[in-house]
Amino acid sequence: MSPKPIVLKIGGSVITWKEKSFTANLPAINRIAEEISQANVSQLIIVHGGGSFGHPLAKQYSIKEGYRGERAQLLGFSKTHQAMVYLNKLVVDALIQHNILAVAVPPLSCVVTKSGRIATIMKEPLTRLLQTGFVPILFGDAVLDSDLGFTILSGDQLAASLALQFNAERIVMGVDVDGLFTADPKSDSSASLVKQCRLHELKEMHKQIKGVNVTDVTGGMLGKIIELTPAIEKGIPALIMNAAKPENVYKALRGERVIGTLIQKS
């Protein structure tokens, strides 16, 4: 039997420059490719985010909200997907240059959502890629949706879904902060890192946020992490860590100690 795959999510903020539209952070992409190559994991699925490639266009054309019957918006969908395809090309090129058997698998062509949630996924190409030793590279993408016409599928939802479907050993979420904080570490110096967290604690934190209808005090991190709940519920642990810091991706893939937030079922 094949070993269980690791699902590695790399946030868009790590591999693009947030302030500059359509600008990849090539040094970061290359460094991470090098670390993945060094880690030499036998079964690996990678999902990356959109950062400054996907988000500005998706926002401009309200892709997430669905099709509202205007041709201009359809062209915006085409452009959003194409921007993501281009970022993905840069990532896959770097991985192949580092001798990784990377194969691009755009979600648009194999996933359909229903009201924004993954409803259908064609597993066979992914299964065969993993069996043969390839590393499928997916990404947050503009996808077709059976209720909305189209929408945005986030890389976080996709990573959790793939972890479930392929019975992953664990999920490694590489973001641009050290993990989940009690407040937004980018604006609040009293924020402290949550090093370990059980699922029921995570849900409790989320419920409080939703209950009082405030913005996510953690700077959006909790909302992102909550996407992982279905996978964690099935016993797949998730480690949130800073992929912008050298060596972290390598260490996390090798199972070595890394500063971050480890979330487990119980």
Next chain:
Amino acid sequence: MSPKPIVLKIGGSVITWKEKSFTANLPAINRIAEEISQANVSQLIIVHGGGSFGHPLAKQYSIKEGYRGERAQLLGFSKTHQAMVYLNKLVVDALIQHNILAVAVPPLSCVVTKSGRIATIMKEPLTRLLQTGFVPILFGDAVLDSDLGFTILSGDQLAASLALQFNAERIVMGVDVDGLFTADPKSDSSASLVKQCRLHELKEMHKQIKGVNVTDVTGGMLGKIIELTPAIEKGIPALIMNAAKPENVYKALRGERVIGTLIQKS
């Protein structure tokens, strides 16, 4: 009910420079994008070939013949697919620039073959793209194969299969010669163009070639066209014409007269 789609295949030799590896013929790509935009077809599926992007790598690593258990060949598969993704990006960019609602759909992520023939295809994203008014752009690709591990899926086989699956109105095959000739027009000046051809005549010609085990005297064109047989058999006519000549793609899509070979069931 939606109108039936036209399937347009553009040969790799039309959009790349055959003699120069990984070199796109950008003027040709832009001209064809302009013609497709002008033709303004409401339901359209485009398939393009690999030309000097896909073929050299596929040949170097014997991708078509299947996986023979060597890691170097797996990296060759990754490189072959990635080269095709890059050519596709250039094509889709040009189409979007010409206001066409183009969306890239790489076959690797939604088609699995069995001994080189299409066995499974995820239709739902394609169906939804067409319903919403998008133009799916597919291509000859390195794909997973249930017998061979992997192989090459030709753009010709794919175009015929899509025509069948989506009940196409007709197939337009854009190549770099005027159509099917009685001999290879590139080397034999006595070659004459076959303007019309019934399916049984095409099969007879092909049987003769296979029967005497000679190379395809038509310069490989007959072998390519024979891929279209299953679609033609179901009553979908196919026009083979020269997409390297300006206006031909426009005229063919509009249903106007074009020099070429029209193949019909009977």
